[in-house]
Amino acid sequence: MKRRLALLTMAAVLVLSLSACGGGGDAGTSDGGGDAAATDDAGGDVANADKPLVWFNRQPSNSSTGELDMTALNFNDNTYYVGFDANQGAELQGTMVKDYIAANIDKIDRNGDGVIGYVLAIGDIGHNDSIARTRGVRKALGTGVEKDGAINSDPVGTNTDGSSSVVQDGKVEGLVVRELASQEMKNSAGATWDAATAGNAIGTWTSSFGDEIDVVISNNDGMGMSMFNAWSKDNEVPTFGYDANSDAVAAIAEGYGGTISQHADVQAYLTLRVLRNALDGVDIDTGIGTADDAGNVLTDDVYVYREEERSYYALNVAVTADNYQDFTDSTKVYEPVSNQLDEGAHATKKVWLNIYNAADNFLSATYQPLLQNYDDLLNLEVEYIGGDGQTESNITNRLGNPGEYDAFAINMVKTDNAASYTALLN
Numbered sequence: 554m555k556r557r558l559a560l561l562t563m564a565a566v567l568v569l570s571l572s573a574c575g576g577g578g579d580a581g582t583s584d585g586g587g588d589a590a591a592t593d594d595a596g597g598d599v600a601n602a603d604k605p606l607v608w609f610n611r612q613p614s615n616s617s618t619g620e621l622d623m624t625a626l627n628f629n630d631n632t633y634y635v636g637f638d639a640n641q642g643a644e645l646q647g648t649m650v651k652d653y654i655a656a657n658i659d660k661i662d663r664n665g666d667g668v669i670g671y672v673l674a675i676g677d678i679g680h681n682d683s684i685a686r687t688r689g690v691r692k693a694l695g696t697g698v699e700k701d702g703a704i705n706s707d708p709v710g711t712n713t714d715g716s717s718s719v720v721q722d723g724k725v726e727g728l729v730v731r732e733l734a735s736q737e738m739k740n741s742a743g744a745t746w747d748a749a750t751a752g753n754a755i756g757t758w759t760s761s762f763g764d765e766i767d768v769v770i771s772n773n774d775g776m777g778m779s780m781f782n783a784w785s786k787d788n789e790v791p792t793f794g795y796d797a798n799s800d801a802v803a804a805i806a807e808g809y810g811g812t813i814s815q816h817a818d819v820q821a822y823l824t825l826r827v828l829r830n831a832l833d834g835v836d837i838d839t840g841i842g843t844a845d846d847a848g849n850v851l852t853d854d855v856y857v858y859r860e861e862e863r864s865y866y867a868l869n870v871a872v873t874a875d876n877y878q879d880f881t882d883s884t885k886v887y888e889p890v891s892n893q894l895d896e897g898a899h900a901t902k903k904v905w906l907n908i909y910n911a912a913d914n915f916l917s918a919t920y921q922p923l924l925q926n927y928d929d930l931l932n933l934e935v936e937y938i939g940g941d942g943q944t945e946s947n948i949t950n951r952l953g954n955p956g957e958y959d960a961f962a963i964n965m966v967k968t969d970n971a972a973s974y975t976a977l978l979n
């Protein structure tokens with residue numbers, strides 16, 4: 554409170570001194586587009602189409618081919634995507650599972666039939682991250698089959714006899730590895746990555762071939778924990794997920810096999826940081842690769858920026874029994890970027906932000922709490938909208954007055970649907 558007061562006073566002094574020397578009070582002027590936004594009050598006179606826009610978590614792309622939607626990614630000069638390196642993370646997940654199997658090869662085959670059987674929960678067959686993770690697991694375990702130049706990521710349904718053409722039997726340490734079953738975890742209303750559906754699926758699978766399941770794998774922790782709690786914990790079957798949600802990390806102490814941190818602490822920061830920079834009219838690298846005035850900076854071992862894709866990608870880290878103690882609170886801000894910005898130089902701005910599905914474990918339990926920590930540090934007043942995970946209109950209906958906001962952060966239901974949002978800003 555005291556600090557805020559001091560900052561406000563500083564801001565007032567700054568404004569006074571600037572107007573005294575005839576200045577416009579415009580702090581940032583280096584980058585085109587941004588400085589106009591920086592001077593106006595909420596929304597101001599900037600056209601909605603020129604306001605900073607960040608896509609996050611779901612990269613505008615074709616959900617069948619994965620091809621990036623460069624029109625959406627180049628919506629205006631201040632448009633970016635923030636996510637994480639899906640392929641690097643997927644490889645890491647596959648390797649983590651394979652290493653676990655190799656290290657436990659003498660006890661992993663529960664029924665001693667010579668086949669290490671695993672089941673796989675798939676999040677969304679049209680989502681890049683989900684596709685990459687399915688491929689990463691199949692690649693590492695040798696169960697992948699090429700289709701059109703890449704590993705087929707389709708669900709197998711059931712494959713207990715090893716006859717599926719979508720996958721093949723692999724080998725780890727001389728033992729056969731088989732994908733016994735996999736399916737997209739989509740509920741009847743259409744929501745994907747659905748944890749409850751995964752909990753039901755493991756029930757169905759185990760009641761018909763439970764003793765053949767030696768490993769449970771999931772495209773994320775939400776579904777992974779649902780299967781762990783429903784079955785694998787009691788049956789001591791190692792279960793692997795993705796996201797490093799706090800509950801999953803805690804479960805490693807109880808037999809959860811491991812997870813991958815997609816560095817949500819870095820992603821949530823970048824999501825709001827690129828907006829802050831655009832609003833301040835400063836170089837986009839400020840507080841990212843270049844330290845800002847408060848000392849916030851990221852090193853290149855935690856993210857990459859691909860200019861041609863207008864995208865920032867956080868890098869992933871495997872979380873297993875060896876290191877999980879370092880990851881117990883997934884909502885903690887990343888220390889190197891945890892410094893408060895000065896309100897005088899970075900006036901409060903209003904941001905409209907949506908989460909595609911308020912029930913998504915990762916986004917609601919990890920990502921949003923992180924955003925809420927960073928919005929204060931970056932002096933952004935964020936309005937959080939939670940979608941139903943099924944229809945874009947459930948969210949776009951609540952962007953009725955874009956003129957009230959200075960910037961937008963969007964998490965689409967489907968990666969193909971960027972135009973439903975940009976149409977509202979145009």
Ligand code: BGC
Pocket residue numbers: 610611676682746772773774775795796913914915916
């Ligand atoms: C996360 C999932 C999440 C999905 C939603 C992924 O990046 O890992 O847990 O459900 O995004 O879009």
